[in-house]
Amino acid sequence: MQNVAKQNTTQKNMAHQNIAQKTQTPLIDYLLRLGDSALVLGQRHAQLCGKAPALEEEMALMNVGLDLFGQARNWLGYAAELMAAELMTGKIDADHLAFRRDAQDFRNLLIVEQPNGDFADIMGRQFLFDAWHVHLLDGLAQSSDPRIAEVAAKSLKEATYHLRRSSEWVIRLGDGTEESHTRMQRALDNLWQFTGELVQFDEIDQAMLEAGIAPAPETLVTRWKATVEEVLEEATLERPSYDAWMYTGGKVGHHTEHLGFLLAEMQYLPRTYPDATVW
């Protein structure tokens, strides 16, 4: 408790303390997983600004980015409130979590931090994530936690549209030209190792399931696989094996090398001007 009292000082001090580790409840951790995945994928969209393959696509990519940052703000805002209650301080908010944590405290999925690459990489990443995200949000919309249910219901509408678009692009590229097919298959093969995490469940997922907060893993896995198989078949793409070796760790803070650079750029201003409290 002494630690807690010490933390209840200024925001500047907070910046240097590892708040995530001091407030580990399964619910907070779960909210960070949701919020960080949305935030990091949103940041990948921010990096795409001005680089879309067509002007029309510029609009679409930024719409997805706006949706994701909005979702991140909702999930992280809730996590911050719970943390502030744990620590008995009012100094934590969504921005604090987004801009003052280091990579090991981020709980996002590895797939969302993968670099943008070409448009096949971008749409492949989006599709594999959306196909999972939609079914997860659909389950979370029935959550016993009313705040989670509310955010999930709103996010579900957005994610459903994201999935429609990313599916269409995977199909177009897969069944388009020889070049686009080759690129799409290569993207899929490269990204596949990060899908194990989507369907892997640990003690935090278990705790959420028992509390009635999150949906049952079996349903989510079955539905994710069904969506992926349907789209890949129409796209004339070969689905890599579910039994392939999988790269995991994002959910517990063990990331790929890419996340550190993404955060360095994203967090540059609050880190460089730690005394600034407003922007």
Add this chain to the structure above:
Amino acid sequence: MYAQLVETGTSKLKSLDEMGPEERQFQERINDEIKIEPKNWMPDAYRKTLVRQISQHAHSEIVGMLPEGNWLTRAPTLKRKLQLMAKIQDEAGHGLYLYSAMETLGADRDEEIDKLHDGRAKYSSIFNYPTLNWADMGTIGWLVDGAAIVNQVPLQRTSYGPYARAMIRVCKEESFHQRQGYQILLTMMQEGTDDQKAMVQDSINRFWWPSLMMFGPSDENSPNSAQSMVWKIKRHSNDELRQRFLDQTVPQLELLGCTAPDPDLKYNQETGHYEFGEIDWQEFFDVVKGNGPCNRERIEARRSAIDNGAWVREAAVAYAAKRQRKAA
């Protein structure tokens, strides 16, 4: 001004009596404030000038995404990130509205974009300046969008129907951009640290003169203005709009508690207008000709986005054709 130095291709104004019957009817419509629509007869020079002006305006919106995109990944809060992203997205949208209006004149968007990419088409000189600190996101919203709004509001009454309608949409959506920018600056000046305040002043110092240049050269050095005014595709002179912008901006500058990098800036009690120092037109013409700090980078960024996307666009066409064959 987003469309600077638009060439009209006419050296001398014609009187109504010197015009043939079609041109006379066309000019009388314009004089009566009746909109010219795509299928109406119009002089070739009017069509060409409009294509040049609207495409320049559209290119400016699209290139204008880049200096702000430069800070989108580094916006300091989630709220600022969302605002900036929405604003940049609007700019892409405004570019598309304008290209759409341009295409009603029979011009091809891809061809016009090619002209941008190989340096034949111009865009607003302002976007060739670098964005070097976060306050630039505020200054662009406040000064650059502010100048653009002063220029665009009268264009809602321009003689060409599709252009006027596009401008109405743009103006309606743009109203939040300037406020968003000013608020960024005001927040830092009122509640920020010394570092943040210094950032704001530095940004104003760099963008002040280029913003005034946005309206284009003085009236005596604008050989195309007279014809554009008769056609009502330009409704006020460059100097008039520049003055209007300055008069509304200086009080806002004072409210921020900042200064302009112009020792000659002063209020004239008699005229009720602000007076300002000499604009460095050599700098303006250098930037317009491609020798600004970021000209090459901006064009290269646009060209590589479109070139790198060629295989994606081709794939979409190939897929659409396949599906159509299947349906047939």
Add this chain to the structure above:
Amino acid sequence: MADWPLFEVFIRSKHGLNHKHVGSVHAADRSMAIENARELYTRRNEGVSIWIIPASEITASSPDEKEPLFDPSNDKVYRHASFYKLPKEVGHM
């Protein structure tokens, strides 16, 4: 964007109002055209319904035909409610 044809876009803004022409988009096919129109023309909740049509399939009246097409209805004043003068006692009709 080469070869992405042009589609004209019509949006119905509120229930009960007609679809209104708002501009155009480029797209590879019709479903992409609907999505591109949604991204471009309904960013501020403007629309509840979108129509798209390939620009090449629109037939427009020519301004030269303006007189034969539209002038005849100019003198059909009986088509307008104000043509019918009714006594004040009838009230609003």
